[in-house]
Amino acid sequence: AHRALELLEDYHSRLSTPQDRALRSAIERVIRIFKSRLFQALLDIQEFYELTLLDESKTVQQKTAETLLIASKWEQDNAIKANEVSVRSAWPDASKRVRA
Numbered sequence: 873a874h875r876a877l878e879l880l881e882d883y884h885s886r887l888s889t890p891q892d893r894a895l896r897s898a899i900e901r902v903i904r905i906f907k908s909r910l911f912q913a914l915l916d917i918q919e920f921y922e923l924t925l926l927d928e929s930k931t932v933q934q935k936t937a938e939t940l941l942i943a944s945k946w947e948q949d950n951a952i953k954a955n956e957v958s959v960r961s962a963w964p965d966a967s968k969r970v971r972a
Contacts, residue, residue: 877906880906883899884896884900916946
């Protein structure tokens with residue numbers, strides 16, 4: 873993830889002409905979203921680690937159950953986000969077909 877962000881930021885830094893302004897702005901938006909989601913994911917992992925795995929009062933079975941629950945939640949969240957992106961990506965094509 874870090875390398876992908878570096879590549880994106882490097883590409884962004886090489887855009888310098890006035891014609892690149894819209895692309896620079898779009899890439900800045902992608903970078904902001906990416907950093908925000910990455911930061912939130914790291915916070916979620918930290919919270920899970922501290923509240924579940926480091927909790928000595930929980931049994932291995934409880935930790936396993938909670939780990940499976942959080943994995944399912946994160947998988948579901950990713951599936952929902954992927955579906956949202958898919959729907960948004962398809963929307964411009966759908967609107968073009970309606971107008972034609």
